[in-house]
Amino acid sequence: MTITIRPLGPTFAGEVSGVDLRAPISQEDVAAIDAGMDRYAVLVFRDQLISDEQQMAFTRSFGAIEVAKGGNITKDDEYRLQEGMIDVSNLDKRGQPLERDDRRRMFNLGNRLWHSDSSYRAIPAKYSLLSARVVAASGGNTEFADMRAAYDALDDGMRAIVEELVCEHSLIYSRGSMGFTELTEAERAMFKPVRQRLVRTHPLTKRKSLYLSSHIGAIIGWPVPEARDLIRDLTEHATQREFVYAHVWRQYDFVIWDNRQTMHRVRRFDESKPRDMRRTTVAGDAMTVEQAPAEAH
Numbered sequence: 491m492t493i494t495i496r497p498l499g500p501t502f503a504g505e506v507s508g509v510d511l512r513a514p515i516s517q518e519d520v521a522a523i524d525a526g527m528d529r530y531a532v533l534v535f536r537d538q539l540i541s542d543e544q545q546m547a548f549t550r551s552f553g554a555i556e557v558a559k560g561g562n563i564t565k566d567d568e569y570r571l572q573e574g575m576i577d578v579s580n581l582d583k584r585g586q587p588l589e590r591d592d593r594r595r596m597f598n599l600g601n602r603l604w605h606s607d608s609s610y611r612a613i614p615a616k617y618s619l620l621s622a623r624v625v626a627a628s629g630g631n632t633e634f635a636d637m638r639a640a641y642d643a644l645d646d647g648m649r650a651i652v653e654e655l656v657c658e659h660s661l662i663y664s665r666g667s668m669g670f671t672e673l674t675e676a677e678r679a680m681f682k683p684v685r686q687r688l689v690r691t692h693p694l695t696k697r698k699s700l701y702l703s704s705h706i707g708a709i710i711g712w713p714v715p716e717a718r719d720l721i722r723d724l725t726e727h728a729t730q731r732e733f734v735y736a737h738v739w740r741q742y743d744f745v746i747w748d749n750r751q752t753m754h755r756v757r758r759f760d761e762s763k764p765r766d767m768r769r770t771t772v773a774g775d776a777m778t779v780e781q782a783p784a785e786a787h
């Protein structure tokens with residue numbers, strides 16, 4: 491079978507047919523999917539009933555799997571899924587929905603803010619791959635925003651302002667903006683802010699995009715309120731409906747997105763029922779900007 495892609499969204503997102511993610515994938519198919527990602531930034535594969543092992547094997551076709559460490563507050567004995575798999579369900583390790591006041595649930599509510607996965611890492615993620623094992627009866631859509639189209643739509647004055655800016659990203663900022671501030675000293679150290687360019691250039695297509703994320707809490711050299719005002723303005727601009735594709739999940743959908751070119755968020759759903767979504771992540775290969783020098787002691 492040959493891979494075909496049909497457009498889904500306004501400026502991006504495509505639906506792929508002609509590939510079975512359970513089987514080993516050929517180099518030609520990997521190249522076709524990579525080319526599709528460069529163009530569409532979000533790709534949807536329907537009816538892919540896969541195991542965790544098959545998902546990890548498929549993910550490795552596109553690069554190394556990102557290590558999850560440092561990205562959450564889940565304790566070592568609380569994990570439901572094996573290493574390499576990121577649990578974005580609402581479930582504990584017994585498969586039960588997390589209690590309303592569970593710390594992990596409150597932390598995970600941050601996924602309802604527009605963000606780019608792992609933008610709080612010095613080397614941020616390339617692709618995220620999400621498998622829908624059990625979907626919500628209603629709600630729980632994932633919305634994606636095209637950060638290339640958002641950049642293209644900026645006027646010249648704003649382009650000049652943002653071009654060389656460097657932001658600080660941290661889970662402390664995104665969770666703090668929701669009022670979740672009860673972090674231990676060890677968590678604060680783990681979530682130490684990192685620097686990212688605000689404008690990224692795709693290495694192959696050379697298209698520029700806005701690298702926005704709710705993890706941003708500061709712009710280097712700017713007063714904090716002024717920085718947050720600009721980031722809010724840009725986020726509002728970038729998430730206008732004309733730049734957004736809303737994915738309505740069906741069971742066994744498999745969606746890949748490029749974190750370098752898009753933001754996403756999940757919408758609310760009935761959390762009393764299981765919603766089992768499993769993510770793998772392809773690690774990025776470079777920092778977007780040099781990090782701050784280590785503090786002197």
Ligand SMILES: [Fe+2]
Pocket residue numbers: 601605606607754
């Ligand atoms: Fe995410």
